[in-house]
Amino acid sequence: MKAAAQEKFAFNKENEEVFQETLKKYPTKMAVLLPALWLCQKQNGHLTDEILEYVAGRLDLSPVHVYSVVEFYTMYHRRPPGKYHLQLCRTLSCTLCGCEELREHLAKRLGIAPGEKTRDGLFSLEEVECLGSCGTAPVMRVNEVYCENLNLEKVDKIIEMCKADKPLEEEPMGAH
């Protein structure tokens, strides 16, 4: 029996509209590369070779250019991250406030090292550089949500929330 042909990647209707709007905002097509990659990642979760070729085609760029740009930036995923992608800050202010202990705790609790994904695909762990939230250190981004003023209990609670598929809320930002 023949395997069903994999569907070719293309922007869905909504993203195609955003893409067309974005093209109008820049004098060159190349400038739309980063926005286009974000859009693909939003649609597919990660960026496959096929997607990179697709983007190159849509923007009249050489595929090599697209590959080299994607490699340069840390936030584009070439492989599927976990459903919850944990990005724990490791820079100075977070270190001064105990992020190393959180990393050890997370690694033990999830059974993975930074750079890895749990077998069930639920969590991936990444150590990242300063997230621009040093006043509420230590800090971790869970997908797009900033989790601030962390301690061991809070980290455990976040893991439980994710496991229960409950949405995480950012704490309201204070005046300082």
Next chain:
Amino acid sequence: MSPRIISINFDKPDAHKLSVYEASGGYGSLQKLFTMPPDEVIEHVKNSGLRGRGGAGFSAGMKWSFVPKDTDKPKYLCVNADEGEPGTFKDRKILQLDPHMMIEGVIICCYAVGIHTAYVYVRGEYVKPARRLQAAIDEAYAKGYLGKNIQGTGFDLDVVIHMGAGAYICGEETGLIESLEGKKGQPRAKPPYPAVIGVFGCPTVVNNVETLSALPFIMNEGWQAYAKLGTEKSTGTMLFSISGSVERPGVYEGEFGVNLWDFIERSTGGVRGGRKLKAVIPGGSSSSILTADEARSTYLDYESIAAAGSMVGSGAIMVLSEEDCVVKALEVVARFYAHESCGQCPQCREGTYFISQIARRIENGEGSMEDIEKILDTCPLLMGVTVCVLADSIAMPAKSYIEKFREEFDQHVKEKHCPYRSAERKSAVL
């Protein structure tokens, strides 16, 4: 109390909404703005003494005046919202709590320089601040503050948010420009400066979020009112992001010219847990470290901090207590620069990695006395030899950490372990 200019609305509920911003006089400067010839606006901002808050501290008005007037090319503004300098978290506050103040500043800058398109380059992680900013931009368009024929003046301006994707070097202005063009964010050799050849080959102003946010006050109250604050060469106020081992970390607006430690203590309540102060890093992780004594005797302005051998930079103040390890700090900071080097200059690519590896070895108790010398010998090789100053940004601090806290480095080597580690652990569980 320091006067508050940039953070004046931070504690008002819903200050990010146009109606609230307008109710407190927001966008009020535009009436005056559009009656002034653009050149006069540039003079006005020059006279205010406003300096760039992104790190380099260059005169904003002066930078604008470098943009050629007789060009037939379009001109651009790039708002630098990449905020990547470790320890800095004030632009995130502005974007999220008071985005309209920045937009008003963008209008002022663009009118003065003759710009009709502004790109706001926001670091990729700032999804929520970017959403807030987009909502504010949409409101401003709807109210006729942006778009075609602003307030019936015939002046057009579009503002576009451009999301970064995770790379500190894209905060460097020419790295930002390359990235905006759809390339790797590798800085360009200067000259030509962006004011002459910037994004898309056109004259470009790059300004930090906070720099622009100071403009409405300067237009409303007059340059004299701004220049009256602070010191002669460091005028006005700045948002200081204070973090590390203090009681109440946060963003605090301060007038230039106050005593550094006094300001930190007054704002944050001092060192966490009543511990003793060990050191202060005054201007982001790229700045040299100050000892406790230096921090107590230095004033918080560009000239005084420079005289003390460091810099105001992005206003990111990090405090180390007696229980924090300077060697660990160097390991972490060096690892950051090694990770963020864009790789185009060999001295930076190899040098940052070299320093980070040795610092790590010493911190882990596996270093030798020669290792300490090796770092000191490497630092000068990284200074002033690369396309941008990322390499200098680790060389200067590394040298200062070792020179000012040599005994800590020696102790790590002699005792073959980090003497602070247990203390650090203790403080972490608090």
